[in-house]
Amino acid sequence: MQYIEECNRESPPGTTTRTPHQDGDLVLTFPSSTDASVVSWFQERLCKKVPQISVQLCRHAQMGQIALYCSPAAEHLLLRGAEELRMRKRLRPEWGGGHREFSCAEQDCFEGAGQLSGQERQRVMLHWLREGLRAAGPGDHPGPSSGHHTPCLEGQCLVEWCLAEGLLSQLVALHSCKDLDWLKRHWVLAFFRRQPLERIRHYFGAKVAMYFAWLGHYTWALALPALVGLLVGLSCGGSHGQQVQEDACLVGFTLLNMLWATIYLEMWKRYSAELSYQWGTLDEQSELLVEPRPQFRGEPSRSAVTGRLEPSYPSWKRHLFRYLVTLPVVAGCLLLVVLAVFLIFQLQHWWDEWRVQRHFLGNFSFLPKVLLAVVIHVLDTVYYRIALWLNDMENYRLDQDYEDQLIIKIALVSSCTTRMWALGMHPSGIVASYSVHFPCLHT
Incomplete structure (x- = not known):
C-alpha cells in the first residue's frame, strides 16, 4: 500500500x-x-x-x-x-x-x-x-x-x-495474494490431494482449469500402462532362450497400449463434457462474433453480423499461398535438416576413422556431436523466423487460427530435428548401414 x-x-x-x-x-x-x-x-x-x-x-x-x-x-x-x-x-x-x-x-x-x-x-x-x-x-x-x-x-x-x-x-x-497463497498451499504443495478445479477456474478461468483437469486425469490414467510396462521390463531381462516369450510380452504390451489409448480417449470425452456442463462452457461464441486480429489485413468492408468495418480477405488467396509457397518452403526446410544431419553423420564416421588411422590421442569423438547441436540450434532459430513470416503472409483472421497454424509449422520441423538429434547421439550404426546401402557416399 x-x-x-x-x-x-x-x-x-x-x-x-x-x-x-x-x-x-x-x-x-x-x-x-x-x-x-x-x-x-x-x-x-x-x-x-x-x-x-x-x-x-x-x-x-x-x-x-x-x-x-x-x-x-x-x-x-x-x-x-x-x-x-x-x-x-x-x-x-x-x-x-x-x-x-x-x-x-x-x-x-x-x-x-x-x-x-x-x-x-x-x-x-x-x-x-x-x-x-x-x-x-x-x-x-x-x-x-x-x-x-x-x-x-x-x-x-x-x-x-x-x-x-x-x-x-x-x-x-x-493478482490476488490471498487467492495465490491458498492455491499454493492447497494445490501446488499438496501432492496427494485432488486438484481444487473450482478454485482454479474461479481464479484462472475455465480454459486453464480444463488443462489442469486433463493433466491430472491423464497422469492417473498412466498408472496402468506404467505398471504393466514395469512388469514387462522386469520379465524380459532373461537369457536368449526366452526370446519368444519376450517377443510375445512386447506384442501384448503394444496391444494393451492401443486398447488403453482408445478407452482413455472415451473416458476423457465424458469427463470433459461433464466439466463443461458444470462450468457452463458448452456453448461457445461463434467465430463470426469474434473480432479479427489487429494484424489481419484486407479491404475494409462492413460486416453483415456486427455492422462494423472489418478487413475482408478472400480465403482462396490464403489457400493459394499455402499450397504454392508454404508447403514447398516447409518441405525444403525438412529436407535441409535431414541433409545437414546426415552430412554430420558422415563427418562423424570419417572423424572416427581418421582418429584410428592417425593414432590420434585424446577422446575428441564428441566434436561432430557438438557441431550437430550447433547446427540444429541454428536451423531451429532460422526456421522459427521463416514460420512466423509464412504465418503472417497467410493472413489469418482469428488469433486461434493463427496460433494453431504456427504450432503445426513449428512442430513439423521440431519433431524432425528432435529425432535427428536422438539419432545423432549414436550415429555409428546408422552410418554403417548407410555405408553398405550407399557406398557412393564414401567415394
Missing part, C-alpha cells in the same frame, strides 16, 4: 486516486519511450467513454514505465456488466440448479448472491475496455497519424490496436 500512495502523490490533478481492487483489476502499461500525450489521451478517453471504470495513474520509477490501474467505479456495475455479457452462473439448488444467464433482478437465485469471481470481474472490465475504446474513424487513435503499418478502421478496438502497434506494452490483471 505504501507504493500505491507514492504513485498517488505523483498523479496529476483530476486523476482518480482510488486504491485498485486486489482481486481482479486490469493494468495498462506503456513503454518507457511513450509520449505523455499518448498517456493523457488514454486517460481522458477512459474517463469519458468508460465511466464504469475508475482510472489511477502510476509512474514506476525503477522500471521506467507508466501504468493505468483500472478498477470498477462501483461494485454493482460489475453485475450489470455480467448481465450484458449474458454470463452463465450456477443457480441455487432450491431453484433447480444448473446454469442460467445471470440477471441482476434475480441475483438472489444464483449461488454466491451474485458475487463475481476474479476471472469474471476481469472479463467484465475487459468487455468495458473493448466496447468503450473504439475508433470513430481512421485518425481517432493516440500517437502520430502517420507512420503506422496497420490502419485503424472505424469501430476497431483501440486497446488491441495499440498493443499491436507498440503504443501499449501489455494489458494484465493484478
